[in-house]
Amino acid sequence: MLQVSYIRDNREQVLERLAVKNFKQPELVDEVISLDNERLISQRASEEAKAAANLSAKQIGEFMRAGKKAEAEELKTQTGNSKDYIKKLDDELAVIEENLYQKLILLPNLPHASVPKGITPEENEVVLENGTIPELPANALPHWELAAKYNLIDFELGVKITGAGFPVYKNKGAKLQRALINFFIDEAEKAGYSEVSVPLMVNEASGFGTSQLPDKEGQMYYVGIDNLYLIPTAEVPITNMYRDVILKGEELPVKNCGHTPCFRREAGSYGAHVRGLNRLHQFDKVEIVQVVHPDRSYEVLEDMSAHVQGLLQKLGLPYRVLRLCGGDMGFGSALTYDMETWSAAQQRWLEVSSVSNFETFQSNRLKLRFRNAEGKTQLAHTLNGSALALPRIVATLLENNQTDKGIKVPEALVPYTKFEWIN
RNA sequence: GGAGAGGUGUCUGAGUGGUCGAAAGAGCACGCCUGGAAAGUGUGUAUAUGCCAAAAGUGUAUCGAGGGUUCGAAUCCCUCCCUCUCCGCCA
Structure with a gap:
């Protein structure tokens, strides 16, 4: 399996190498790159939401220990609401990742520079x-x-x-x-x-x-x-x-x-x-x-x-x-x-x-x-x-x-x- | 196949809801000590990925895998996988 980061940074070269292997679906390369961009955006959104939720959870813990029940309860209801949102983001991310993966495994390895072009x-x-x-x-x-x-x-x-x-x-x-x-x-x-x-x-x-x-x-x-x-x-x-x-x-x-x-x-x-x-x-x-x-x-x-x-x-x-x-x-x-x-x-x-x-x-x-x-x-x-x-x-x-x-x-x-x- | 126990970092092993990426020990690395070594001693010691020019730092995920409960899970619940012990069978 090729590394996405490599494909992203070396698009031209990847396409050129795949041509040597007579690869029939070069469009996959751009699909992988664009899916990876989506992945990055989606992942960032999810991680930010999780970071916020984690922070709240930590604060609730502190409130509980300090005996501040009321504050804790209030924060609970707030944080509880973000759960669905996080779930939705994660589901989206999972779909993108699966898509990306399915395309990625279709890409063969890139032939070395010395490999002759040819089919038969x-x-x-x-x-x-x-x-x-x-x-x-x-x-x-x-x-x-x-x-x-x-x-x-x-x-x-x-x-x-x-x-x-x-x-x-x-x-x-x-x-x-x-x-x-x-x-x-x-x-x-x-x-x-x-x-x-x-x-x-x-x-x-x-x-x-x-x-x-x-x-x-x-x-x-x-x-x-x-x-x-x-x-x-x-x-x-x-x-x-x-x-x-x-x-x-x-x-x-x-x-x-x-x-x-x-x-x-x-x-x-x-x-x-x-x-x-x-x-x-x-x-x-x-x-x-x-x-x-x-x-x-x-x-x-x-x-x-x-x-x-x-x-x-x-x-x-x-x-x-x-x-x-x-x-x-x-x-x-x-x-x-x-x-x-x-x-x-x-x-x-x-x-x-x-x-x-x-x-x-x-x-x-x-x-x-x-x-x-x-x-x-x-x-x-x-x-x-x-x-x-x-x-x-x-x-x-x-x-x-x-x-x-x-x-x-x-x-x-x-x-x-x-x-x-x-x- | 039947019955039971269990899967935590390089290893051993603690951890039954918040301060846990995770005690302690061993191992390993580096330093001190030494003529040199051992012993002793100090420090460090997961992976992936995001932010950042980079480092530092910091976010996220990972305690067999997947799902669930919860504001919060290594810890509770469910499913699956695997390992070990005993019995049975057997080269």
Whole structure:
């Protein structure tokens, strides 16, 4: 959520930034500003009335103590009359505030200056490509066929137990998963992230704090009986650990990592591109999260990007880094890098990580602050990234490393899998 | 699920209608003391927001959340949420 004071003081810039994000309702900006002006006037009126009433109440107390009954009674009747007036003012104020709030939460975060203007994924900027794209023989198989051939993943079994998008991993397929999780967690810890293991269901306040709610309500599984949501990413519980927290300056940066399954309804996305592991309702992911000083957040974003790239390099996967264009960015992000690996059998890039700087967009909602050098509270910046999401990594590992002898496990992973070949 | 207790500041914890943004202690910060430390001692120590150029100051709100009673609510009433203890169930 943007800060009203910022919008008020930087109207032109806000409009210009929203245009980069191809935001469809720029009129909201002026509506927010004018509602905020109303709010200020209304609030002032209410507060003045309350100040007067409080003063009278105090005087009545003094009269009572001094035994001046008559004076007290007289003041009582006077003050009693102001109650309705105050109530009316407060009701008005509440309406204005609600209005303001409803508009405010429709405004996405402002994109960073480096974000390219654009609407579609084609307009994302390719920042770099790394690694060599493997040439596969003509008879190369896509990962879902490899998974069947080597008995690694059973998609039908998942359909039977739960439904489409909930695969069952078996044998070396299951072990490969576990190896990747441990590898990713170990690498994150080496990079200074401390591991947390968090709840997989969150309450409404948490969903709101990281802005999944109300914007993306339909994308989360909802457990109505207890009013809880299954997490779509570990970002939600991990970042919400710091909701309503004022950190000491020296506690920054906060660095956490964690592995969780992630649950996504992915309503409305079916077809050839979601085949196999390409898009699932449940998948595993290791997430990295940082809470940092605002002056450092872009430097940290680069660090996180480098960390993710390091993982891909160690796994020997060719990848590219995209700087998302305004229109393709998430609602709360100020700058997002997507990392994609080349899926050699499918002949397409697959997104395996997304690293974002939210600046104060989340922390404003979370009330996540720190005490700055002047001793004042200030909103911190939050960042997070996948490091990494498993299924597409598994997909590309299987496809890219297939040989006539089987699938070669990347060297960095062998200490974790304890086997070198899937055959 | 049944029965009971309770939710107060960083923490412990007092506070059953007015002088309470809130005692006391601990912690923390700064100062004094000390060769240095401990002890001792003094001062300070919530958040948001309005007024003010800013600071000082001061208004408003906040004692789980929301509503009500009252001139006045941390304190009384109602609803909801949460936590703890015991019993039951259970990995």
